[in-house]
Amino acid sequence: MKKIGIAVLVLLSCVALAQTQKKVIASGYACQTKSIFKAMYALKDSKARDKKLAPNIKSGNCVNLKKGDAVTQTGTSFVDDLVKIKYSSKPNEYWTSSEFLN
Secondary structure (H helix, E strand, O other), X not given: OHHHHHHHHHHHHHHHHHOEEEEEOOOEEEEXXXXXXXXXXXXXXXXXXXXXXXXXXXXXXEEEEOOOOEEEEEEXXXXXXXXXXXXXXXXXXXXXXXXXXX
């Protein structure tokens, strides 16, 4: 029983650590799903990426990140180095690259 209690405390600590305040340090973008974000990120040509990103931003699937924005990191995907963030003013969470955050 003691081992279960310790495991629960460790799990809760990880969840608490995952929800930290971050600042956007480089302009970028974030999307509601990993698949949309990865498709945009894979486009190395910025003009092509901007063209494909525009309708996703218009529909709300993605948002522009502006340098200096405050966000809350709510999750982490260690496999692909992505983080899930949330703006306090928006109801949705978004996936983005950790390189855009401090």
